[in-house]
Amino acid sequence: MTNEENSKEIKALLKAAIDPVKDPELRRDLWPQMLRKLEEQPALVVSVPWFDWALATILSAALVFFPGSIPALLYHL
């Protein structure tokens, strides 16, 4: 059996078992739900990825243990 025939056969079995969703209708306006979500979770909260925190920690530790590197860092900024 070729791949195409195989695919057709499985497709036929699937379609016999699971009907496609025909013309799905949204029954209500979801905007009120959206508004509630916006009020519950303000989108302006800035999340900082963990690796940014890790870099900041490493940099801070380097500056504390090697203060001589501060002028070099400032020079390169």
Added chain:
Amino acid sequence: MELLERFAAGDLEAFEALFRQHQKEVYAWIVRIVRDSGIAEDLTVETFWRIYKSRSRFLPAGNFRAWARRIATNAALDHLKTARREIELPEDLASAAIADPAVRRETRDRIKQAFFQLPAKYRMVATLALIEEEPYDRIAEAMGISAALVKMRVFRAVRILRKKLNSLVAEVGAK
């Protein structure tokens, strides 16, 4: 200022206008994937929540519809990855046509079971390509992958289903 520019600048009224314009289309896309109207409604809101959060990354000259569909697809995929139980098709979503009567209830249940056991990314392409008969390029655009990769995933999904249903196929084919 254009609607999309106002949206990208954080204007809530512009976002509401876009929400009202696109909510039906986003819902219709998601419900085809998750096959449950209640979950699809929640995921539609989740999609627009993600859209609102990433509004600053949207280019007003871009295609909002395609962007929204891609975010909706990701939200639906995240749901499929976490939802473990089998989701039965609610009657209201089933098409008017009754499925092939030759395929008995027991057989249908076994096919459904095999289908819902597919890994999420394969189940998604199998649903859209094999059941909903969406074109490969449309699925590819929505998933942010190439049409060739969609084709490969469909092939793999078919292969997995074939293994699971091997004895069943022989039984049905003999009829």
